[in-house]
């Protein structure tokens with residue numbers, strides 16, 4: 030057989046039906062569901078008298094709207110409550126066995142719990158009504174975000190209609206310099222290729238710097254594939270992946286797992302297979318990054334300055350930069366390190382796994398949050414929270430003056446009560462710095478957990494390498 | 497889904513690049529469990545002032561464009577989230593066609609499922625339509641999906657376009673994807689039995 034990429038192998042193994050000129054019908058192994066993009070899909074099923082075809086392949090949780098205050102305190106926002114209640118009802122009515130409501134010990138951001146619980150596995154096809162589904166590709170699966178009509182389609186048929194995407198390799202050669210993290214890799218990649226650099230493609234991240242990342246780091250990289258416009262991101266499974274899967278509660282176990290691992294070893298891209306495009310980045314060129322604008326590709330190294338819009342080539346870029354600086358309240362040529370912040374948000378499916386919390390805790394241990402800053406940590410899942418508490422990380426954060434919260438999406442998108450006030454400036458470990466994303470008029474700077482932690486202490490951005 | 501055959505209407509020129517889903521409809525309005533009623537929040541942050549009064553500077557608050565059925569905009573329209581609330585808000589407002597040089601993948605796909613046509617035209621043609629719509633308030637065009645052509649009344653602008661045939665067929669007939677897929681029920685069951 031001709032040499033194939035990992036994506037092609039997974040795709041070929043899931044084609045249910047194909048006809049020339051039509052999208053292929055692809056079988057879906059895992060469907061993750063959350064409360065925001067599912068109510069209208071369940072309604073559609075009800076109206077058509079349809080059932081969920083494979084409740085056993087469907088995992089649901091409540092994450093976007095859940096308040097991050099103590100679980101005993103009731104939800105104040107009645108509209109949020111209605112959406113959460115709708116998921117409770119739908120999970121019961123359609124007999125979903127794996128539903129984790131906001132009180133469950135397995136609850137959390139859908140992209141954190143899928144891999145962490147062992148539902149996301151190499152070789153699978155994974156969908157969710159959420160663009161950051163790309164996260165799951167870190168385990169070596171094809172994971173893609175879909176809209177609500179497609180959620181309904183998958184619920185009813187366990188398949189998805191897809192035109193086959195093109196493939197793209199993003200290779201990061203060499204070792205990462207000290208103080209440079211997975212988040213900086215992906216911010217660097219997006220800065221390099223632009224917010225539509227990956228449109229129509231599935232990205233496979235390769236190279237030494239990627240191989241050396243932990244699973245948590247790989248998920249950070251894949252998470253933001255969509256910010257570069259890609260349909261999905263993926264990383265070939267290897268021993269790091271298999272070790273991770275071995276300790277997951279709902280993953281296969283024992284002899285079955287070992288047999289699966291043998292199969293998974295055949296997944297990586299064959300030597301001689303070709304991608305439609307390749308981008309190569311040198312890890313040595315990467316540094317801690319901070320976004321200065323309102324799109325994730327508006328990034329600068331911490332030692333740099335805010336760009337002058339006049340320095341951009343096209344009128345469109347110039348105008349976009351001018352508008353971004355105005356919205357962000359920044360001056361051209363201002364040093365990034367001189368930007369003062371009001372809030373720090375450590376959370377979101379980009380960076381709220383245990384490695385992220387450990388890394389941030391190491392930066393702040395024994396130090397105090399600046400008196401000008403309000404800082405919060407929102408673990409990605411109830412399990413991450415419990416693990417962090419078992420390691421005493423919660424105490425490190427609290428001692429430093431951070432607020433320690435209950436798991437959820439929180440201030441990543443401001444659907445729950447955690448939002449920025451107009452004009453407030455936030456160092457955030459999330460993935461989108463769009464206008465108003467964290468609250469109307471709020472100003473978001475995307476950074477790594479380490480950089481966010483250091484900024485919380487200093488009250489402005491600082492180079493974590495000399496912190 | 498309402499079929500889309502031929503659409504004639506006013507063009508609103510939204511001259512911006514990378515118009516994202518949070519601009520189209522902010523996350524705070526995604527809490528409804530209904531599919532309709534999102535039109536009132538379309539471009540909310542730009543359409544309204546802090547006190548919820550209309551911002552007169554925003555395009556859709558100007559009488560010439562208030563009843564626009566077609567939006568023309570810059571590259572990478574619809575980037576960001578997968579939420580279908582973005583095409584729902586556009587459709588609910590009455591906009592059934594967006595013309596741009598390029599679109600974000602998921603948004604592009606979501607539009608077709610909701611009877612909205614995301615139309616990719618060459619940058620130069622987009623620019624011509626944009627300029628005409630800016631200079632002539634109330635400028636109208638016809639988007640003829642059946643004849644695969646965009647034209648204005650004076651036929652100063654006549655552009656033939658291509659759309660994927662399968663998507664065009666579904667849009668022309670207002671076809672429900674799930675019904676189509678279930679025609680392959682046997683193939684799905686056979687796959688599951690492997």
Ligand code: SF4
Pocket residue numbers: 092093138139140159161377378379437438441442459460
């Ligand atoms: S944490 Fe943010 S990006 Fe991730 S699923 Fe939640 S809202 Fe989406």
